[in-house]
Structure formats: C-alpha cells, structure tokens
Amino acid sequence: MGGRLTQLIFAVALALPVLARADTISAAPEKVEVVVYRDRPARGADLAREDPDSAHGLALVTETRTVDLPAGRTRLSFEGVADGIIPESAAVEGLPGSLAERNFDYDLLSPGSLIAHLTDQPVHIVRTDRKTGRETSEAATVRAGPDGVVLQTAAGVEALRCSGGPEKLVFDSLPKGLASRPTLSVVTDTPAAGRYQVRVSYLSVRIDWAADYVARISPDGKSLDLTGWITLANHSAASFADAPTAVVAGRLARVPADLPTAAPQHLKTGCWPMGTSHHGVPRPEIPAPPPPPPMALMAPMPAPPGMREEVVVTAQKRTVQTDLGDYKLYSLVEPTTVAAHQVKQVQFLHQAKVGFDPVYRYDVEIGDNGEAPPPDQTIPTRLVLRLKNKAADGLGEALPAGLVSFRQAEPGAPGHELFLGQAGMRDVPVNEPFELNLAQSPEVVVRQEIVSAKQLGWGTDHRRLRAEIAVSLFNHRADAVITEVRQPQAEGLTIVAESLSHDIRDGAPAWRIALAARSETTLTYTVEFDN
Template sequence: MRRAALTAAVQIAAACVTAQAAAQVVSDQPDAVAVTIYREGTAARPPRGGYVYFGDGGLALITETRTVDLPAGRQRVSFRGVADGLVPETAALEGLGGEAVERNYDFDLLTPGSLIQRSVNERVRLVRTNPTTGTVEERDAIIRSGPQGVLVQTADGVEALGCSGLTERLVFDRAPEGLTDRATLSVAIDVLKPGPQTLRLSYLATGFNWSADYVARMAPDGRTVDLTGWITLANSGGTTFENAPTQVVAGKVARDRATRAPGARVTGTFPACWPGGTTSDRVEISGLIGANRVEYEGPPQVVPGVASDEIVVTGSRISRMAFMSELGDYKLYTLPEPTTVAARQSKQVQFLDQRRVPAERVYLYDLAADLAGGDRYVEGRPTAVLRLKNEARAGLGRPLPGGTVSVMQTDAARPVLAGLDSLSDTPVGLPVELELGRAVDVRAAATLVSETHVVRKGVGRVRSEVEVVLVNGKSVPVRLELAHPAAPAEGLRVVSETRLHFVKDATPTWSVELKPGERLRFRYAVEARSPVRNGR
C-alpha cells in the first residue's frame, strides 16, 4: 500500500515537473524585418593592405515580425537568426498571448575553434592526406587541448595538430551542446491564448554603421560643381537581413557606453608548431552536418571590429534616391525600396544629386601659425579650398551629413582627383569649405617689421607690425585670404592697416584679388595682451 502510494506520488511529481518544463517552439526566421542604422564616426574604410575595417561603434534598431503557433502552457520560443550583435537588455516583444517569464541570448557560435574548445577530452577521427601520393589515413584520436595549439592523442602518443606537414582534418561524431550556428534569442512564455500569433521583436544591435560619401565634379571653368552624395551602409556582423525597409539617422544620438552587446563569440584555431611555422600551419576542419555525425567546414571567421578580407563591397545604384525627413533634432534618410543588408557587406544608395552648384576656389594662408616660431621672416604656400554656399539660392540648400568628399576636375577630357577632404554635419545656411591641397604657383611671405612691448595700467601688451607680400604665379586671377588668428585670451585687435580687413571666425582676415603674375605688398599692425616684463 505504501509502495503504491509512493509510486503515485512520484508519478504526480513527475507530471508537475513536466508541466513546468517549457516546451520548445522554434521560429527559424522572420516573416519581415526593418533596419534603422545610427552611425558613430565613419563606416567601412579601406586601409592599406586591401583589408576593410569596420568600427563597431554604430547601432541598428532591428524590428522583426514573426508568426509562431503557440500551444497552451509554458513554452520556450527560440527566435533564430537574430543579429549576432544583439544587445539583450534592449529586446522588446509585442503581441504575446501570455506573460514572458525569462529570456536567454545564445551567442556562442559553431565555429572550428568553438567546436574544438568544447570537445576537449572527446573522441574524434583524425584524417590525414599525403599531398604527394594522395594516400588518406584515418585514425581515432582524443583532443587534449585547443583551440590555440591543438593537441591530439593517438595510439602513437600526443602530437600537435597541423605540424606534421600533411593536410589534416578532424571529423566529429556530434556537435557539442550549447553551440549554435546562428545567434538565437529565446523567451520562456506562459501562453494564455494558444494558437497562431504574430509577434513583433525589436532590439538594438552593434556591428552596423553608415557614412555619407560625396563626389564633387568641377566644371572645366571651375565656377560650378556637380555634387552627388551616397549613403554607404555597413554590416560587419554575420546575420543577413533580406528585403528589409532600411533607414539611416543623421546626427549624434546620446548613448550609454556601458550598454554593449555580449557579441557572438567567434573562436578560431591556431596551430602551435615548434619552431613556429617551420613544418606546416595548414589545418582543415571539415563540416557537413549529417544525421549522426558532424564534419565541420566552418563559416568565415570574421570578428566585428577586426580587419577581414571576407567583407564584400558592392555598389547598389538605383534610379531613385533616398529621401530625407525630419526626426526631431535628427535627419532620417529612407531608402526608396527594401534592400538586403547582407552579412559582412557594404553597399551604396544615392541620396543627393545637385547640378551646377556655384563654387569658388580660394587660397587660405594662416600667418600667425608661421610667425609663432619667433622667426621675423616667413614664407609659405597657401592652401587651396573649394568654397560652396549651402543655400537654396546658391543651388544647394540641403542638410549635408558628415562624410568624405572626393573633388574631381577635368583634364584633357578625363577626371583627375583634385582633393579628398572630410565634411562635418553641415546644416542649411552654413558654408562648405573643401581642402584641396597646397598651392604651387601662389605664395605668401611676411616680415615682422617691429615688435614693441608696453604696459598700460598694469596690463602688458605687444604691438606687432607686419609686412606681407603675396605673389600669383598662375595665368588666371586668384583670391587669397590671409588670416592672423590668436587665442581669445590674447585680446588681439588690428590698430593700423593699409588694406581693410574683415572678421571671419573671430579672426582678422585680409581678402586680396591677385591678377595673373601680380605681386602685391601691404602692411598692418596688431596689438595683443602679453605677460608684464620685470614687474612693469
């Protein structure tokens, strides 16, 4: 009787545990997805060596729509294929016919390194191929350490994988628990209303970025430019978002720097032969996922924030341009049609096409920077800049998100790069100045004619008289602007001059029109505060 009662109690307890255990419901991919990218700095740039580097500072707001069929009771819903840069604490799930109990983010991805790491002391098969004879040898082995310096134990003893000089691979009978081929967010739910349900999952993810890239094509006479702008999207993660309505936000969004994605762990394999690299560093870990064994060939191992030659750069040039709208204090650019934001890829979509924008080439020379060294005579080459007015009446009048500008001019019917400069976020009404480089045929020289120190009411001041010589060696007229900047604390002011100046950015500036071959000379004197000498 007591035995029967005990058996009944065990059965009831087992039934309760079964009732509390969450059944598994898998959503393999979203029905629809939308992507909004917030930038940080610039997007992908091709540094030396042919590699493309993706900074991980940008963010994306991912909104997924998924349909799942939920039975009654506690269910664990696994959303597979979320971004591998997902920030778990930002995930929000709407449309639930029940209450969420807990969430888990599985980001330890199935890679050659993680496969070895979780298979230490497990049995595998070691397959070696002699590249000369083609002979294939397969033997049992036990992984003793890895993935950085993989040691396997065979009947002949312990040896380092990848150091035999032969092509080698490991064959695994199963995939270890806890590894996933795609980042997965799982939610335990107490389902109150069973049946098919449409859920909306939204979250922030790192590993995305965007930039604005411009091309300014100068007319042969140099008086106008055709300005085109392209939005460059960058996805350095391993998740592709198919046919997604995509937007980018211009402006710097406030962020909590402590909020970071755990990041999909991508573990590589590194042979550790002695002496290093003197025999072989070639290891193949094959992989076709079968019913009863795993032979892993592995996806490209790309770590966000690390250079990779697996990144594909494409240009998606479509007839319609991205259009701009207001988003509070930001500008929102919406791509004209859904696009695929592919893993480890950047693409371009045009957002600006302004023709015949009036432009002026001006030469700028900062005199005080040269005189600061204490020399009484300085000579230098002014910087050529291309100046545009960001106004509607001047053919522009568009908010310009910061980015890189390539200035091209035509020579013998072929475009030639005239300069490459960065542009900060520029609202309507502010001028645009693009640095082209140092002038060759335009020169500026200055002589410090006199320097006098005086004390007035306990305040020391220094008066400097400067003579300037400007030379235009070009065959066309030029305009040169000479500036004499100083720190605000110095209280610089012009006390005499033979040519009138104007103030630009709180700096006395002289604008001079020089004819072809002209040499021009003028003087001015400035006064600024200085330390009192000898207590006077």
Template sequence: MDGDGARQWRSRSHRDVRHAFLSRAMRIVRLALLSSALASASPGLAQTMVTSDAPGAVAVTIYRAPARNPDQEMDLDWLEGYALVSETRTIEIPAGRSIIRFEGVAAGMLPESAIVTGLPAEAREKNLDADLLSPRSLYARSFGRPVTIRRVGQGSSTEERAIIRSGPDGAAILQTADGFEALDCGPTDDAIVYDGVPEGLSAKPTLSVQIDSPRAGWATVQLSYLAWGFDWQANYVATLDPEGDGVRLTGWVTLASSDSTTFPDAETMVVAGEVNREDSAPYPDDPEGAVSFTCFAAPMPMPMMVPPPPPPPAPAAMAVPVQRDLSEIVVTGSGTTAVQEELGDLKLYRVPFPTDVAAMAQKQVALLERESVKLDLIYRFDVAYDYDRMPARIVLRGRNRESDGLGLPLPAGPVALFRPYGDTRLLIGEGAIDDTAIDEKVDVDVAEATQLIAAVVNRSEKKGRFDREVTMTNALPGAVAGEAMLGPVAYFRLSRFSGPGRVIERDGKYVWVGELPANAATVIRYRLRER
C-alpha cells in the same frame, strides 16, 4: 430472496459499481488535469520548443559611431555604430509553457534591449544563445570526437581518421591509429574535416523567449532590439566645372555591417546627428571566431606513406564557414536617392527600396546628385602666428541654400574633390564636412596647394604692437581667389593696412580677401595692437 428482490439487488449492485467506476474515473481525470496544470506552472517540468527560423519582414535603422569624426574612416574591423532592428514574424504558439526561439537575429544583439510584442502572454525570461558556430567553437566542442585529417602534399592528397585531444589554444593534438601527433607540423598542409555540428552549437544567432500561453494559435510577433557592429557615413564627390562655375556634387550613403547575420530585403534607414549612448561598443577579442594553432616543434620530414584505403562512409562533412571580406562594396544604381525625413532634432534618411544589409559587407546608396552647385575654390593662408614660408590650403566654400543648388540637410562625411583633365578627372584632395543644416556655411579644407606660398616677415615689434608684411606668390597660370587669416579679433585690433584687396571680420578673425594674380607676388602690410 424472490425474483423481484434479486433483480432489485442486482440493479442496485450494478448502479453502485457503475457509480464507483465513474467516481474513480473522474478522480483520475481531475488528477491528470491537476498534474497538467502543475506541469505548466512549474519551470522545471517539460515545455514545448517552437522555432521561428527567419523574420517575414525586417527594418534596420543604422546610427553612426558617436565618437567618430567626419573625416575619420570607418574601422571595418571594429564598427562602433549600432542598429535598431525591427522584425515581424508569424509563429504558431502552443498552449501552456513553451520556449519561442527567434533564429537569425543579429550576432551583436544587446539582449537587454529586446522588446517582444504580439505574444499571447508576457515573456517570463529572455536568453541570447552565445555559443555560435565558428572555427574556434567547432574545434573546441569537437574535443574527444572523431574527425578526418586531410593532408595535401606535392601532387597528392590523403585522408585519415583521428580524434581531437587538445583545446583550440596552442597546438592541435590529434590521436590517429599510429599514436598522437601535432597537426600541420609536417611537410603537408593539414586540415580538419568535421562529420557534423556538435549538439548545442547554433549556426544562427538565436534569442529564446519563455512564455505561458493561455491558448494555442497563430500570432504575429514584433521583435525589436539594438545591436552593435554597424556604422554608416555619407561620402561626397565634387567635380569642378571646367568653366569655373561651381561643382557637380554627388553624395552616397555607405552602410557597413560587421555582423554575421544578413537581413535580406530590409527597409533601411540611417540617422544623422549625435545620439547619446552611455555605453560603448565592446571590442571583440576574437571577432571572426578564428582558430590559430602553433606548431610546438620544428617540422620533421615525414616518411613516404602508402595512401590508406578510403575511410568508411560518414555523415555529410561539415565545412568551416567561409568569412566574407568586409572590404566588399556593393553599389546601387544612382537613379533613386535616399529620402530625408525629420526625426526630432535628428535627420533620418530612408532608402526608398528594400535592400540587403549583408553580413560582413558594405553597401552604397545614392544620397544626392546636383549638376551645378555654387561652391567656390579658395586658397587660404593662416599667417596669424607664423613668420616663415607656408603653402596655401585649398578650401571649397559655399552656403547650403537652394538658390546655390543645395538647400537640404547634409550628413557629415568625407569629400573628394576632382578637377577635369582632358577626358578624365584628377583628384585634388580630400576633406570632410560636419552635419550641415540648411543655410549653414559649407567650408571644406581639401588639400595643400604647393604652387601658392606665403612668406611672413615681422617688420617691427614693440610692446603690444606688431607690424607685419606678407608676400603671397601664385605660380599657377591663372588668377585665383585668396584669403589670409591675420589674427583673432578678441585679442588684437587692426590699426593699419596697405595693399590690394580688403580686410573683413569673419568667424571672430581678421581675414584678408582678394585676388592672387597668375605668376605674380601679392604683398600686404598691416599692424596689429593687443587689446
């Protein structure tokens, strides 16, 4: 082969080798891309974990417990109301399959109610991490792990390494260098100090969402969900005017949360009215996640022991979280009150400033403050069916209208009535009001009046006819407004009446109204005939 032929052959050989190399390289690249595509499409393959540790902004709307009456206090151990929580978070999302973890959601979240918007792709699945850190779960997940027993006696404290050998029910059995023993069955107070948090336990309630994102980038995500373990109610304080010209009325919104999550600087709202819910709040068998051990044998005296040398350095000790007392109440200043808004057939009250909806706590926010409200104090007897002596009931009565100093929707809640006494105030009694719309009647039964007594005598009784005499005695030093419920209009007809005052029809009943003089008896007589 001449020189030109050899050069052409070498050139062709080089081209063939280069072509073969490039073809093989392209096949490898295509296979790699195909493998990557298959990995992102296959749920069993690796996926990226992204954690959002807290929301950037949060709004909490609390709904009252549907079955709780206005005069029934909130059960702080089992709050049956719920909240709508709306969170805004900014998250960096990778391309392909990933799991987005929303830490710090409400522990009482209903995961089926969760709605996530703003993601670059629809969520494939949602999971609420239920294995949360608590004294019980910490002990249970530490089975077979080394811990430290801290023993506190009279003027001494010792520590000893041990291994947990029992579950969280019954006695706490631990293995030490001297053998097996039951915790807290001796003369010392024993406690367990953990080296750390076992894998899989989360200190924060977490919602996980799996997505397949077509691209990487930052996203502003809105997470909304319902959660149990919240409630609210209105509380009113009415103080009688010393001159008898109405009352000074103050109202508060009391927020309560039995959830373990705190929502700081939350836009907070409450909704008045009954919202239909088809399910009820689940009763927590162990709401605090507490652990309680029983010593299975009588305590035996322990021999004196020389304190062992300090244990070797270990990771930072894990202290069991301290539960906050739900009876703690934080009261805001009364300078700013909640703002009432319309929500269809319901009423919404918005706290006009960001506030902390704290875990395991209560908070009170000012609802209203009126210096002079026309509410009258009435002493009422119900003599329709009783023929014996009975005390009067103290009733605070008026109308919810602007001309009388009110004129705004009043949420249901307890009412405490006070009377000025020198430089202080004395409690007369407590009652409650239902949700009261504008121009509706306000009628609050607050207490029993022991200084006003009614005696009912049936003077004669014939078929279908009743002649009655009622003697109402007022032992107070001043005259008061009184009334007596005589009987239902639907069943009786009032055919005869004598005595001071007058009889009117109100709310389907015959009602005597008049003044009861001080230190005197007022007698009325009347006849009722059956219809």
C-alpha cells in the same frame, strides 16, 4: 496517516517542475527593416577596407515573425538574428502573455568552439599517407584547445598537424550547447494557444554607413555639380534580404563602443616551421576590392508617425529625407538587400550648378615669444571653396558629413576628367555656409615677417606680448583672386593697429584682400595677446 500522506504529496510536488514548458522555434523572419547609424562620420569609402573585428557601426534591426504558440509556458527561440546583436537592447512585441526570461545563445558552432566543448572527450584522428593516399583512423582524447590542439593517443601526447602529414579530427556527435546560428530566446506565459505576429527589434554592431560626394567643378571654375552617395557597409555575417533600409545622419550619443557577443572562436593548429623559409614573414596585404558601382535598388519606407517628410524628386535620386528630432533620416525609396560582408552605394543627392567662392587662405603663424617662419620663406596658400547651403545657390538640402572628391574636365579634352583632391565635410544644415579645403596653391603664396615683438609686462599667471606682423601676398596667376589672411585666436587677443580693416570669421580676425593678376600687396597689423 493524514500527516504522512500530506508529507508524501508535498515531497512529490517538490520533485515535479513548477510549470511544464514547451519549445517553439522561429527559424527566420518574414520581414526585416534596418536603420543604420554612423560610427565616425567622415570616412567615406574607407568602410570598404575596414577590419571587421574593429568595425563598431550600429544598426537597429526590426524583424517581423509569425509563430504558433501552445497555451502555458513556452520557450520561444528566434533563430538567425544578427551575429553582432547587443542582447540587452532586444525588445519583443506582440506576444499575448508576459515574459518570464530572455536569453541569447551566442556560443556558435565553429571549429574553435567545437574543440573547446570537447576537451577531455574522445575523438578520432584520421591520418593520410602522402605516398599511398591511404587513410588510417586512431582513437584520441582532446586535452587542450582551441589555441593549439593537444591530443592524447595510445602512443602519447601530440599536437594536431605536427606529424608532418595531412591529418584531421572526426567527431561522433555534436556537443550540447552549441548553436548553428545566433539565437535569441524568451520564456513566455501564453494564456491561449494561437498564431501570433511578433516584432523583434535589437541593436547590432558591424553595420555602418558613410556619405561620399563627387564634386565636378565647371570649366570656368565658378560652379560645381554635387552628387552624394550613401555607402552602406555590412561587416557582419548576417544578410537582410529585401529590407526597407534607412540611415541616420548626425552625431549619435553613445557610451563606449558595444562589442559583439556572438564572436566565433578561432582554431589554431600551427606548428613549428618544418622545411619552410617564410616563417615569421608577414604575408602581403591584399587590398580590398573597390565598392561596387552604383546600382538601381528595388515600396517606399514610410516615415514614422509625426515626422515631417521632405521629398525632393530628381531623375536619379533614390532616398527620401525626413526629420528625426535633431537628426536627419534618409530612407531608401525601395527595399534593398544588405548582404553579409558587402559594401554598396545608393545615390541620395544630385545638385547641378552649385555656386561657390574660391578663396586663397593663409593662417598667420606666431609663437608665444614671437617666433614665426623665416621672412624669406615662401608659403603656399590653401584654396578654400566657400558655399552656402541655400536653394538660391543651388543647394538647400541638409548635407551629412562625409568625404568630397573633386574633379574637373581637362582643358582641351572634352569628356576627360582629372582628380583634384579630397576634403572632409561636416554636417551642414540648410541655410548655413560651409567651407571645403581643396588644395595648396603654389601660384598664390605669402611671406610672413615679425617686424617687432616685445613683452609688455607680467601678470599673476601670464605675460602679454605685442607683435607687429607683415604678410606679403603674391598672385602669380593670370587672373584675379581673392585672398584671406586669418589671425588665429589667442588668449586676450586684441588688434591695436592695421593697414586694412578686418572682419571676424569663425571667431578669428580675418582680412579679405583682392589681388589682381600678376600682382602683390602687403598687409601689416599689430596684435597683443597673453602668452
């Protein structure tokens, strides 16, 4: 008797759940912070025109939520996390007990997912008579979808919206397993019931930023005013209201781009081109609206412990720059709303009277066998602005990579500026020189000639070439200019003779030559290299 009773109790125990589990839902965070990392640095306002499906910018989202938990095992659901969440990156802090498991519900409610979940399930198809406007309802069964919806009715099998008249599907109820919003859930063992403050942090894609600069060149062409803007682009469907926001400059180490998990399924209901003449003709692209004008934003975001803080106060600056290891962190001084599908700009830099040296540069062309442009061909030089990121030269702040747009006042028209061109800029630390390529110059030009070229001999895996080069420079401007002729590096390159001494710039031989107004000169040199 005792043995049978023991067996019965054991069988009942197997039939019962190991632990009872309650469900707790956190509908939304009370506070959210966003730190955005760049995908590709030098893109600037192109972010406004990026295809959301290919946007892989990265953001660290930190949410603060207050939850009431019962004692025991609880499934705690955090609704409304970003739709581009990378679930495996999520961390939950502040729970009183241990975590048993973690889940991400990314099968979101959409027309496509609704059809996919109702395959072989009954629905109603409602048709509208075009002449009378009268609606009729008919029972049907979904046989395929969402990539083309196929229905079975009493009359047979048909494709949705191929009858020639308006029609729609009506569902009696929502299928289980579909979430109306992206939801991250955890199963936790809580030792005592109570109210707890929890921090949920995770990485999310489709949120990006870039730096944009406007350089206004002074009328005398000797200095410029440099203004920098942080362009924030949120291509996700998540909005972050009144969020302390920061961006990180520097090349972030990342594995191949993470793809968002919570991608809603699209519903396709196209049929054959009934009575149309435009089938197969692509629709014209509608250009994206320009970024909104700079706006005044709204308690400073505190620097993380142990970080050095540098605050440069200007009349219009809206960020605080701090060091984050080898990166630079730019924190907006006031919280802002990073709305879904929005591009906004925030000023982070304004430096007046930044000095620069204009240099007209030409890179010599010579092939492995001495090939070069025809000696009578006139080639424009490139106008390069050389700057030093030093306080003495008007700068002295770390500059994140981005796009620089140049403007200058029109002569004789005060207040009227003209656009001169754009240039990409790399990340520039303090005290380092850098260059900005402005434009080609038709007034400072060169002609290049290979005076002689001969092979010197053969090695085991190469041959050596000696070439005598002549570069004639012409300044057609009414003022003096500085030119630079640069010999690109090559294997085993040696300068064996030259009419003017060279120096080394960016690892390559370079000749700096001053040209008076309306003048010309010729540089000759002989080079040897392996080819």
